[in-house]
Amino acid sequence: MNQTYLGFNALKKLTKSIKDFCKKQEVLRLSYIERDNPRVVPVWFVVVGGDYYVGTSTESPKWKAIKHKPRIGWVIDGGQQNKYKGLSMFGSAEEVTDRKLRGRVYREFGKKYYGSADDPKHKELWGEVDDPASVFMQLKPKDGFWWEY
Numbered sequence: 001m002n003q004t005y006l007g008f009n010a011l012k013k014l015t016k017s018i019k020d021f022c023k024k025q026e027v028l029r030l031s032y033i034e035r036d037n038p039r040v041v042p043v044w045f046v047v048v049g050g051d052y053y054v055g056t057s058t059e060s061p062k063w064k065a066i067k068h069k070p071r072i073g074w075v076i077d078g079g080q081q082n083k084y085k086g087l088s089m090f091g092s093a094e095e096v097t098d099r100k101l102r103g104r105v106y107r108e109f110g111k112k113y114y115g116s117a118d119d120p121k122h123k124e125l126w127g128e129v130d131d132p133a134s135v136f137m138q139l140k141p142k143d144g145f146w147w148e149y
Contacts, residue, residue: 046108046112072090074139083149090144095138
């Protein structure tokens with residue numbers, strides 16, 4: 001089993017194998033604090049420029065809790081019998097407010113989950129690129145570890 005603790009600049013220290021594995025996964029498990037209780041939810045995510053992003057509605061309990069307490073954790077894992085890989089991180093979440101970056105994240109969500117940002121189902125979920133009812137968050141790691149075995 002290979003398990004490595006990452007420390008500061010955690011995402012920059014990932015192996016190519018782990019980076020590639022994580023990009024291909026469909027679900028990230030996001031943890032946050034809601035009314036002083038931990039909660040973990042599966043969410044869609046994208047990787048843009050080596051950074052991890054998730055999105056949600058501005059009215060979701062998840063966004064309201066993270067906006068109030070931006071401390072988060074996340075896990076991406078998978079594999080089959082005795083061949084597991086994964087990444088576990090903690091840090092904070094920050095809203096994407098830069099229009100250019102928000103547009104890129106929006107398009108990456110469309111490509112990853114619908115094949116195109118123009119797909120009607122993508123637009124139904126996220127609205128247009130600048131829809132004020134949706135929010136994208138950058139996950140900012142402080143520390144974590146990854147494993148392959």
